[in-house]
Amino acid sequence: MMSSLTNEKDGATFTCESEDTILRAALRSGYGMAYECNAGGCGACAFDPVSGEFESLWPDAPGLSPRDLRKGRMLACQTRAKGDGVIRCSSAADYVPPIRPARRRLTLVGTRQVTHDMREFRFKGEGAANFLPGQYMLLDLPGVKGSRAYSFSNIANDAGEWHVIIRRVKDGSATRVLFDELREGDVIDADGPYGTAYLQTESPRDIVCVAGGSGFAPVLSVLRGADAAGMLGQGQGQGQGQGARKAHFLFGARHVRDICGAEELAALSGFAAAGQFMPVVSEPDEGEAWDGPTGFVHTYLPGLPRPLAEYEFYFAGPPPMSQAIQELLMIEHKVPFGQIHFDRFF
Numbered sequence: 001m002m003s004s005l006t007n008e009k010d011g012a013t014f015t016c017e018s019e020d021t022i023l024r025a026a027l028r029s030g031y032g033m034a035y036e037c038n039a040g041g042c043g044a045c046a047f048d049p050v051s052g053e054f055e056s057l058w059p060d061a062p063g064l065s066p067r068d069l070r071k072g073r074m075l076a077c078q079t080r081a082k083g084d085g086v087i088r089c090s091s092a093a094d095y096v097p098p099i100r101p102a103r104r105r106l107t108l109v110g111t112r113q114v115t116h117d118m119r120e121f122r123f124k125g126e127g128a129a130n131f132l133p134g135q136y137m138l139l140d141l142p143g144v145k146g147s148r149a150y151s152f153s154n155i156a157n158d159a160g161e162w163h164v165i166i167r168r169v170k171d172g173s174a175t176r177v178l179f180d181e182l183r184e185g186d187v188i189d190a191d192g193p194y195g196t197a198y199l200q201t202e203s204p205r206d207i208v209c210v211a212g213g214s215g216f217a218p219v220l221s222v223l224r225g226a227d228a229a230g231m232l233g234q235g236q237g238q239g240q241g242q243g244a245r246k247a248h249f250l251f252g253a254r255h256v257r258d259i260c261g262a263e264e265l266a267a268l269s270g271f272a273a274a275g276q277f278m279p280v281v282s283e284p285d286e287g288e289a290w291d292g293p294t295g296f297v298h299t300y301l302p303g304l305p306r307p308l309a310e311y312e313f314y315f316a317g318p319p320p321m322s323q324a325i326q327e328l329l330m331i332e333h334k335v336p337f338g339q340i341h342f343d344r345f346f
């Protein structure tokens with residue numbers, strides 16, 4: 001059954017398929033509803049129901065504060081409309097999807113161990129894989145309640161390949177299925193692309209990427225995208241980028257055994273010519289051979305060669321890391337918000 005929702009704030013109306021959450025329906029129809037994680041964690045998609053009937057798929061989602069709950073607010077990424085209705089939500093042109101998200105069936109065609117607890121999963125679907133570097137998709141896994149967001153690690157391609165890099169989470173319900181049950185040839189439901197932290201090909205600034213743990217995936221996609229667009233190098237690149245930008249990639253690992261990336265980055269000619277890879281280890285284990293930088297990865301940002309306000313930033317990983325980087329960049333170094341692109345992995 002199809003229903004129709006109107007945002008009282010701006011009068012915009014969009015249609016909802018019955019299986020879609022309000023957020024997915026809005027973005028699918030090209031409406032820029034505010035959001036970030038699509039996973040119930042951040043609260044960016046909170047809305048006020050005005051009239052109509054709504055069904056929450058996850059009433060205890062952490063994205064709703066006690067105050068939101070008292071005011072009857074709901075999360076658009078965890079709510080379905082049961083018929084026509086009116087809501088009050090935030091929206092902006094920045095959220096209008098550059099590529100409309102769509103549902104598709106994907107087949108697992110291969111895996112590769114990246115570190116002791118991170119694995120690349122390669123899926124294939126019908127037609128071309130169309131997404132921007134740094135975006136993510138939502139996967140529905142058999143027996144797992146709710147969808148899970150996973151960032152692409154590759155770039156758009158005509159072969160229909162959708163790659164992700166996933167860290168095994170202790171007692172995690174989706175990662176248990178992915179690591180222990182899913183076999184090559186198995187088919188799952190996916191929906192995407194989503195996300196606003198994608199590569200800005202028009203920006204003339206040097207690029208700084210920061211990844212914490214599995215935040216490696218979107219950052220690798222951004223650097224692969226920059227390389228493919230000829231944005232990196234010493235001035236002799238082709239295409240939109242003209243190849244004059246440098247890239248710095250800071251990888252925050254807890255232990256030495258968590259570090260990855262050198263091999264993938266070495267395969268990018270632009271990064272090899274104009275890139276710097278700096279792994280930072282926060283808790284080197286006794287007996288681990290490590291004479292590189294230690295501590296929290298964000299503390300190394302002020303050591304970059306240029307004033308921080310002159311860079312374009314991309315980062316992904318655990319919410320505390322993202323919070324620390326945002327504060328450092330926006331409050332201490334006055335980096336304009338438009339130059340900061342990030343995903344928090346709830």
Ligand SMILES: Cc1cc2nc3c(=O)[nH]c(=O)nc-3n(C[C@H](O)[C@H](O)[C@H](O)COP(=O)(O)OP(=O)(O)OC[C@H]3O[C@@H](n4cnc5c(N)ncnc54)[C@H](O)[C@@H]3O)c2cc1C
Nearest residue numbers: 037039146149150151166167172173174175214217345346
């Ligand atoms: C934008 C984004 C991009 C991400 N990209 C990556 C990536 O590239 N690689 C990676 O390893 N991880 C990524 N994550 C994290 C990933 O989505 C999962 O949270 C993680 O794999 C743990 O899932 P789990 O089910 O194993 O763990 P669990 O601890 O079982 O579940 C954790 C997460 O599942 C969701 N959840 C739990 N219960 C429900 C419910 N009832 N309904 C709906 N959702 C529920 C919540 O988001 C919760 O944080 C990303 C997260 C976000 C938000």
Ligand code: FES
Nearest residue numbers: 038042043063077
């Ligand atoms: S987008 Fe809905 S809680 Fe993050």
